[in-house]
Amino acid sequence: MRQGADTSPVGPAETPPVGPAGAVAPRARRALIALCVTVTTSYGVLFYAFPVLAPAISMDTGWPLAHLTAAFSASQIVAGLGGALVGRWMERSGPRAVMTWAAVVAVPALAGIAWAPRLWGFFAAWLVAGAAMAGLFYPPAFAALTRWYGPRRTKALTVLTLAAGLASTIFAPLAVALEQALGWRGAYLALAAVLGGVVVPLHAFALTAPWQSTGPASRARAHADAVGPVVAGRAFLALTAALTLGAFGVYAVVVNLVPLLDARGFDATTAAWALGIGGIGQVLGRLVYAPLERRAGPVARAVLVLAACALTTGLLAAVSSPVALLMAIALLAGMARGIFTLLEATAVADRWGVERHATLNGVLHTPLMLVLALSPWAGAALAGPLGGYPAVFAALAAIGALGAVAAVFTRPKRGG
Numbered sequence: 001m002r003q004g005a006d007t008s009p010v011g012p013a014e015t016p017p018v019g020p021a022g023a024v025a026p027r028a029r030r031a032l033i034a035l036c037v038t039v040t041t042s043y044g045v046l047f048y049a050f051p052v053l054a055p056a057i058s059m060d061t062g063w064p065l066a067h068l069t070a071a072f073s074a075s076q077i078v079a080g081l082g083g084a085l086v087g088r089w090m091e092r093s094g095p096r097a098v099m100t101w102a103a104v105v106a107v108p109a110l111a112g113i114a115w116a117p118r119l120w121g122f123f124a125a126w127l128v129a130g131a132a133m134a135g136l137f138y139p140p141a142f143a144a145l146t147r148w149y150g151p152r153r154t155k156a157l158t159v160l161t162l163a164a165g166l167a168s169t170i171f172a173p174l175a176v177a178l179e180q181a182l183g184w185r186g187a188y189l190a191l192a193a194v195l196g197g198v199v200v201p202l203h204a205f206a207l208t209a210p211w212q213s214t215g216p217a218s219r220a221r222a223h224a225d226a227v228g229p230v231v232a233g234r235a236f237l238a239l240t241a242a243l244t245l246g247a248f249g250v251y252a253v254v255v256n257l258v259p260l261l262d263a264r265g266f267d268a269t270t271a272a273w274a275l276g277i278g279g280i281g282q283v284l285g286r287l288v289y290a291p292l293e294r295r296a297g298p299v300a301r302a303v304l305v306l307a308a309c310a311l312t313t314g315l316l317a318a319v320s321s322p323v324a325l326l327m328a329i330a331l332l333a334g335m336a337r338g339i340f341t342l343l344e345a346t347a348v349a350d351r352w353g354v355e356r357h358a359t360l361n362g363v364l365h366t367p368l369m370l371v372l373a374l375s376p377w378a379g380a381a382l383a384g385p386l387g388g389y390p391a392v393f394a395a396l397a398a399i400g401a402l403g404a405v406a407a408v409f410t411r412p413k414r415g416g
Helices: 028-059 065-081 083-093 095-115 119-133 138-164 167-206 216-224 226-233 234-263 268-294 298-318 322-350 355-388 389-407
Strands: none
Touching: 028 095, 028 119, 028 138, 028 167, 065 083, 065 119, 065 355, 083 138, 083 226, 083 355, 095 119, 095 138, 095 167, 138 322, 138 355, 226 234, 226 268, 226 322, 226 355, 234 268, 234 298, 234 322, 234 355, 234 389, 268 298, 268 322, 298 322, 298 389, 322 355, 355 389
């Protein structure tokens, strides 16, 4: 199929969008702008709205908050398990098909959450929403931009993560306002309308940059480039272990920072400031990644970033005062977290190129999404046995350090 021949709502094209001189085609630039809007909206509606709406849901229905959280976490598990399937589908059909249908599925899933008369219906709707998340969150967007932008992917990925970093800033207060005006059920219906009205059309009509399909015409090449040997290789297994260990520490720190500061006697306002400053650091960290990429190779970069995550977590465990120092450490921890997000986005392409990126990235992100679902319980589960949150953070630092060690072994052998 020639460039410009793709007129179906979700069909692929087959020519690369980056020319010999590295110039990015207009359709790829338009797709980046669209993804900045759609990924931000998807995270805001499907992820960040839940924490602020959950108390109202529990109060209205009588369903225990722990059960509601379990339903939400189950959706993250489904999203993680669906990552590899989404990656394979993207290789065959392109992101336009995958991400459009994911958005279409998300709308009735959100309506199901809003209309659920019983807890089992609430669970079922969140499981469907989790399947949609697999095609709407960072992994498929990272894969699309990596293929479309090629050697210029880091700039595109940075722009996307900077934009999507505003998801909680925009949608948490919006969800509260909608709940106050419409109730939690009305809020989810309104959010479903936002997602359907914004994300579906943008995916269908803006993700039109050319895509090299792996359909029947390219089976021989696809077989030659089979992902099995890569996935089973030492480098990929080490990378998966390194990023999974690092992600566990990074995500658990975000959720458990407030309990840590509370256990040390700080008030809620101070804890909230520390969390907010960490968010500022996250944005600053993403701006640092491009210069770091120019100065350090993939393996050294992974080791440095994971070591920084472990070190800042260890500092949070060790330092209890003064407040100014704690805020500075929170800022540094946020910066490390921001850099880690882009490390996740670029790790596969840096080692194995862009040709098999969608499938390999989907496989890699499966355990990362599972960690995202399970890490909120890390503090509560470990605080008792370990003797408090400072010890929890010390354990998380040690886990992150193991990730940095594993990153040393992530250099692929020659030829894959």
